[in-house]
């Protein structure tokens with residue numbers, strides 16, 4: 001089961017890859033015919049953009065993907081070694097990884113099985129005769145880590161971060177967002193989606209007319225669930241999503257739902273008194289819809305939920321059908337990724353700390369961890385100085401901000417304590433069965449947390465991941481081993497390049513603790529207001545400038561970036577880059593930066609950032625990103641923060657009349 005916890009990440013992509021030889025910035029990727037003061041993104045990346053094609057299997061391509069590909073090659077070696085190792089002890093991580101990979105690659109077996117491995121779940125659904133059965137079966141689906149109807153989760157209480165709490169939330173929909181069900185601009189996507197749902201039912205053996213009717217049923221149910229759901233903007237508001245009430249009151253209020261039967265079937269047997277409801281209106285809506293939709297139609301919806309979420313682990317026909325809608329139609333990919341890459345991603349997503357442990361032993365360099373740790377120290381020092389020098393903030397709020405900064409925990413590389421997978425059975429029986437058992441293992445770990453204190457040593461990403469996050473409830477910044485590699489970090493590169501990318505990434509995550517969302521959590525990770533009204537007003541007028549700036553950017557056709565949706569990420573980019581710039585200056589200890597390749601250190605710092613965000617996107621992927629993703633497209637992550645920074649103006653002599661220039665009263669300076 002996916003955690004409902006709010007985590008602000010660096011990117012939303014799961015993909016990541018890199019040219020490990022070339023330390024620092026890549027001069028050959030630049031286009032020096034462009035004036036850096038007019039379009040710094042093109043200046044830093046123009047030649048790369050001109051000469052690079054998105055691989056047919058991808059919908060986006062950039063630095064993150066390059067590094068991910070590099071990690072993938074290393075993961076492949078591990079997977080093949082484990083699969084070939086006949087001496088691995090039964091029950092060991094090696095045996096689990098080897099068998100998982102072996103059965104995942106066995107396409108002959110997969111074809112023979114068709115959808116047989118999910119037939120036990122489909123049989124449970126088929127037996128549903130009444131509403132109590134329905135809720136019990138939803139629980140059974142949840143215990144396998146699949147989503148349906150609503151989300152049930154155990155996670156840190158947002159107002160008491162050391163205690164675990166029970167959360168009820170809206171479910172995930174088949175389309176990327178609620179507006180896809182109604183907005184005129186998604187009409188074509190809706191038609192393709194309905195066809196896709198129909199095709200999945202056909203693959204489950206339904207006759208053509210039945211499959212078409214079932215698709216309509218699913219669409220109608222999901223449309224009603226979408227109608228009761230929160231949209232992307234509201235989902236960034238933690239206050240709106242903290243609604244604590246007693247279990248008794250909540251269960252009575254949603255009397256049509258029979259949550260008592262649900263909770264028993266879900267195995268949540270440890271006693272609890274309160275629940276936190278993330279989207280109360282969703283449950284009010286569900287409480288009605290549960291009675292107006294027939295049991296037969298609910299069974300159709302549950303069949304869809306099950307087949308849809310397991311399709312990519314079944315036979316080729318299911319995999320292709322899933323690809324054709326989710327990767328081709330929605331994201332513009334032309335070809336499927338090779339099977340080994342998909343299986344590798346599945347294993348990383350299922351038993352990531354088993355795979356990650358070997359990955360770290362083989363490919364992670366202790367020296368990199370040490371150097372990045374020193375950079376983190378310098379970023380903290382720079383951030384502290386910046387807080388102290390903020391003219392718009394009162395001393396009393398500054399003290400609170402400093403306290404929060406001082407308590408931010410750091411996690412670098414990999415967990416100190418690895419997950420123990422000894423109770424998890426991974427066998428050579430079926431690919432999807434291994435996925436579902438791994439999901440169940442995570443589900444069981446989650447359920448076992450009821451009534452226990454929060455274990456803040458846990459990680460939310462696997463070590464090979466090329467990404468990073470800030471977790472407000474833990475007040476921590478986390479950098480997996482996967483991202484501490486070129487081009488984000490290179491032990492052989494000069495400081496300017498490392499601060500320009502890795503330093504700014506560290507600063508980005510630190511700033512998330514102080515963006516429009518993170519600022520609502522205190523030093524102990526509790527959702528609690530620590531600002532004076534006046535300081536909050538000043539903060540909001542400054543962040544308002546960033547919102548307006550990004551609202552004005554046109555990403556594709558007439559589609560603008562959504563300044564409110566992307567506000568937290570844009571604040572984090574601006575703050576992170578500023579902080580890292582001053583941390584870089586600290587590393588110079590008062591000396592003038594060296595000129596390399598004709599660029600000062602200050603100039604290389606900004607070029608490195610711009611090259612870190614080089615991105616090519618298919619139109620479809622870009623449109624979905626704009627509609628649903630809290631991160632701005634790569635080019636605006638360069639143009640946006642830089643045109644706010646006087647440090648950039650100084651480094652490249654930006655003046656009024658240049659396109660990157662913003663007048664003083666429009667320029668945002670926050671952290």
Ligand SMILES: [Zn+2]
Nearest residue numbers: 008009010572
């Ligand atoms: Zn972020």
